[in-house]
Amino acid sequence: MNSLLSLLSLEPVRLLLYLVGICAFVGFNAAYLVLAERKIAGRMQRRPGPNEAGLGGWMQPFADVGKLFAKQIMIPPGVDVLLYCLAPLMVMAPPLICLVAVPFGDTLVARDLNLGLLLVFSLGSVNVMALLFAGWASRNKYSIISAARVVSQNVAYEIPMLLVVLTILMTTGTMNLNEIVRQQAGWFWHWNVFRGVWTLANPLMPVTFVIFFICMLAETNRAPFDMAEAESELVAGAFTEYGGMGFGVFFMAEYTNIVVGCSLAAVLFLGGWQSPIGVLSGPVWGPLWFLAKLYALIFTVMWVRWTFPRTQFYGLLNLSWKILIPISLFTLLLSGALLTLTHLR
Amino acid sequence: MPGAECQVPNDGSVTGAAGVPQSTIRDPQSTIPQETFVLNLGPQHPAAHGVLRVLMTMDGEWITRAEPVIGYIHRMHEKMGENRTWAKFLPNTSRIDYLSAMHYTHAFVGAVERGAKIEVPPRAEYLRVITSELNRIASHMVWWGALLSDLGGLTPFLYAFDDRELILDLLEGLCGARLTYCYYRFGGVCNDADDDFLRGCRQFVRHMPARLKLYHDLVTGNIILRKRLEGIGPISAEMCRKYGATGPVIRGAGVAYDVRRVEPYSIYPQFDFEIPTFPQGDSMARYLVRMAEMEQSLRIIDQALDKIPAGPVMGKVPRVLRLPPGDYCYAVEAARGRFLVRIVSDGKDVPYRVRLRTPSFSNLSLFEEASRGMILPDALAMMGTLDLVIPDIDR
Numbered sequence: 244m245n246s247l248l249s250l251l252s253l254e255p256v257r258l259l260l261y262l263v264g265i266c267a268f269v270g271f272n273a274a275y276l277v278l279a280e281r282k283i284a285g286r287m288q289r290r291p292g293p294n295e296a297g298l299g300g301w302m303q304p305f306a307d308v309g310k311l312f313a314k315q316i317m318i319p320p321g322v323d324v325l326l327y328c329l330a331p332l333m334v335m336a337p338p339l340i341c342l343v344a345v346p347f348g349d350t351l352v353a354r355d356l357n358l359g360l361l362l363v364f365s366l367g368s369v370n371v372m373a374l375l376f377a378g379w380a381s382r383n384k385y386s387i388i389s390a391a392r393v394v395s396q397n398v399a400y401e402i403p404m405l406l407v408v409l410t411i412l413m414t415t416g417t418m419n420l421n422e423i424v425r426q427q428a429g430w431f432w433h434w435n436v437f438r439g440v441w442t443l444a445n446p447l448m449p450v451t452f453v454i455f456f457i458c459m460l461a462e463t464n465r466a467p468f469d470m471a472e473a474e475s476e477l478v479a480g481a482f483t484e485y486g487g488m489g490f491g492v493f494f495m496a497e498y499t500n501i502v503v504g505c506s507l508a509a510v511l512f513l514g515g516w517q518s519p520i521g522v523l524s525g526p527v528w529g530p531l532w533f534l535a536k537l538y539a540l541i542f543t544v545m546w547v548r549w550t551f552p553r554t555q556f557y558g559l560l561n562l563s564w565k566i567l568i569p570i571s572l573f574t575l576l577l578s579g580a581l582l583t584l585t586h587l588r
Numbered sequence: 589m590p591g592a593e594c595q596v597p598n599d600g601s602v603t604g605a606a607g608v609p610q611s612t613i614r615d616p617q618s619t620i621p622q623e624t625f626v627l628n629l630g631p632q633h634p635a636a637h638g639v640l641r642v643l644m645t646m647d648g649e650w651i652t653r654a655e656p657v658i659g660y661i662h663r664m665h666e667k668m669g670e671n672r673t674w675a676k677f678l679p680n681t682s683r684i685d686y687l688s689a690m691h692y693t694h695a696f697v698g699a700v701e702r703g704a705k706i707e708v709p710p711r712a713e714y715l716r717v718i719t720s721e722l723n724r725i726a727s728h729m730v731w732w733g734a735l736l737s738d739l740g741g742l743t744p745f746l747y748a749f750d751d752r753e754l755i756l757d758l759l760e761g762l763c764g765a766r767l768t769y770c771y772y773r774f775g776g777v778c779n780d781a782d783d784d785f786l787r788g789c790r791q792f793v794r795h796m797p798a799r800l801k802l803y804h805d806l807v808t809g810n811i812i813l814r815k816r817l818e819g820i821g822p823i824s825a826e827m828c829r830k831y832g833a834t835g836p837v838i839r840g841a842g843v844a845y846d847v848r849r850v851e852p853y854s855i856y857p858q859f860d861f862e863i864p865t866f867p868q869g870d871s872m873a874r875y876l877v878r879m880a881e882m883e884q885s886l887r888i889i890d891q892a893l894d895k896i897p898a899g900p901v902m903g904k905v906p907r908v909l910r911l912p913p914g915d916y917c918y919a920v921e922a923a924r925g926r927f928l929v930r931i932v933s934d935g936k937d938v939p940y941r942v943r944l945r946t947p948s949f950s951n952l953s954l955f956e957e958a959s960r961g962m963i964l965p966d967a968l969a970m971m972g973t974l975d976l977v978i979p980d981i982d983r
Binding site for chain 1: 625627739741964
């Protein structure tokens, strides 16, 4: 027994376990978030959603994935084969790596990186390139329009997102995600989203949270900002020419990106694994609190999708350049000024 | 794609109704397209609601020319009308615009009745008005759901269909069909309405205003929807006249043209209702016209239910129907605009000529001019507010 525990604490074994754990977590989420989304959409649209496969439809993901695996992987004539095959890999790998730095609990983090925040954001941008590759390689006009849209949309929304993250960085003073969570100990008003208000670090922190959430929706290409696969305009956008598991991987990546985005929002603003009520914390409760916050945010993402129509593309860019960037710049400056003042005092 | 490459509209024709903000319309004078490409939208495309094909010459995401290509489901309805008897052609008319079958059968039945001088009993006229207006509401609900799903909001579709189901159930009880009704007959209607139907209509009229308010609360006030529709796709009254656009399209351009009022037919003059018009001419105006029309239809149904008399529902019709030689027209206000049936009879038991003037065809015709200089998503939003039914275009 003791030897087993000491084996588990060995670094390579630990990393292997985390690798398996993260892959399982992502696989489970990608499969069951699709089901959850369809169930939630059904509930919002006064219909039951998938309910035939298994009790209440719980076997539906297996049916879906089985179908996708059984389909022929078809490479359309004339596509750039290398990029066409590379794109699904490139879209799936970064969010998987991002989860390495995300703290699920006080000690439950694969790698306690000092520059975790930087890692997540640099890898988050690779997603754009994957969609660009997919759109370009597909040799389809809808795909290429979609690729062009994705690039301009992601560039536009990365700026306010990074400005917001800079604001957080200035108030917390660290890029270590676990350290950021540790600073938010205590009741829910110690969370970053509220803490700035009463410590006067940044009274506009709730606004920055909203900006972060909007940017996260746009970065993950979720409705109402789903320009990449605006199905009534661009059929399926960059994914038009993908079928079978090629399409399935894009689909999984979309949900994995949502998981990463929402877990970042939970870590940066909502106290990560910290309990909202001061008690009930610890190695068991921590991950549960984290997952509760994560899924609450994911539910909100789905709720938004099934409530709002899609924005128009130029309206989308205007929202970022004319509203979100000025506001996030202002909050950054305000936060800097307030921190300087409190520091001087 | 003959001659569509690098065609620049330099006639400055991209001008909308006065006062419409045109932030998303590019000035054609300033456009020097370096490269254009042709986007073949359809005939299988999620936004085309059927088999409409639009050849779009694009400059990036800007449309320099959009040429609708139609005829993919042409079924020769006019020719079919010319080689079968009046009664045998009647069910065809409900297949032309499957979403407003009542109006279309009404026009054909009306033209034949006008020619053969058949009297329609009053109860049948009331039933025709009630069912026509129910059908109009059902049709507008499909449009509402489909427009919103074009704009990426999929939930309203299900809400609309939930309420539309009530209408379909009512009409199914009346005539057996749920979509392609053939309820009107020469001289009346085929079935008398029972108390269940009238009670159901009354319940529906009471139920619907709250739902319409819900629609407005959920959707009309939504900032994204307003950004998508307000000031987008301006269609002026002149453009409507030029292309013969009718229905909510011309009423959305501020012209109170409604066949029920300008060429009164059936017993519509007996009812008190308004013709909703909105002068802006943009997509939002067309949206609001249809939403207001549903309320007006409810008003008409309410009044008709109050006044409906007892009595027979079929008039005296000769066993072998022969129209005296002549030219007979009958126009109705269908859900999409003016539908006109013109029958030329040479005295035989089949018509010499049947001409169907369908509103969607005219409403689509202006798409090329109206969409010039717009970007793709806006053009598709505008197409959604034109409420096109492709079988109605091709017929």
